[in-house]
Amino acid sequence: MRTDALDELAARLGWETRDLADVIGAGWRRSEATPDHDFDLDPSGGLDPDDLLPLDVTPWHVAGDPAQLMARVFAHGVFLASPEGVWAGGTHGLEHRPGPPVYVPAHELSDRGPEVVRGIVAGRRRSFRWCRYCRSPQAPETRWEPDVCHGCASSWLGVVY
Template sequence: MTEPVGVQVGRICPQCEREDSVPLRWGLPGSEDQRLAERGLVALGGCVLLPDEPVLASRSCGLEWGREGDPTADEQALADLLRVQYADVVRALGTGWRREDAAVDDGMQWFVSGEPAQVAVGVDGVGFVLARPQTSWDGGRTDCQPTNGSRFGRDDLLWSPDVIAEVAEAIATRRRRSFRWCRTCRRAHAPESFVGAVGSCRSCASAFADVEV
């Protein structure tokens, strides 16, 4: 698995409260580590990795902080809205949640997971719904399609996490089946951001195939 580089989205430094932290790499640095550190894409720790060493370093204030498995700001916000611990969210819904701005005010606070987005959860004052996300090609949410029987409450999340996980994975599986591979950037894209006539995503079609999108 490729190690993360660059500013980590959603990781808010507890000291300076800025989203400007990069991965902190431990151990004897290689030439690639040094090159990335010079570009500010990673920070270098000590040569010896001890248990519970921090995994992030703030470029703004220099604080070394964070642990593997810590929630992002959006993931913690989702847990707070659901009135559960983050570990409860992971058991039922998995990780990788990020907040989405709704195209219309439907009374829900929406979060999506996966890249491209594969499953959405909308939270209101009563409970939450699981839905299939549908985003526009520039990343803005245009619609979410709730699945029949996909409304749950806090007790469901706490006591029936396997049921929720099964519904979420079914939604994600159907969503993934619709993805298309761009022959230019060789990445998977949602169908609404794909131009079938040229076999490319909208960004590549606009940049390289002279297609207006």
């Protein structure tokens, strides 16, 4: 049984879950960051096109480990962004906040979506480095040094957080 949020995202868009997975992937979880909404960037102007009521501010979702892609799904389309890790709550408060988003309207998602996703994910992956101790990929926000992750910095370098 799948435990990610893909079913929720597909329902919000009015798509079949498998079809959305083919475009944006799977393994989605809600972002830790509190969502804000740029109504100027939103083509709906913040109104639900069906009943002209204010839209619910939907949460950002993140996928990948390390985080590689963020999505915010509305009935009218999807905002896609590269995650930017921020230590908002001290050593145990890593949040992923969206970088500059790219909007893809729902009617263009099948065609443009895969290309946008590939570009964002490729850019994010270029920022990863592999820890010289544990050999795992590390995003910039989880590295103590360019080639040492936070966990191995504690284990091997004596770093105390």
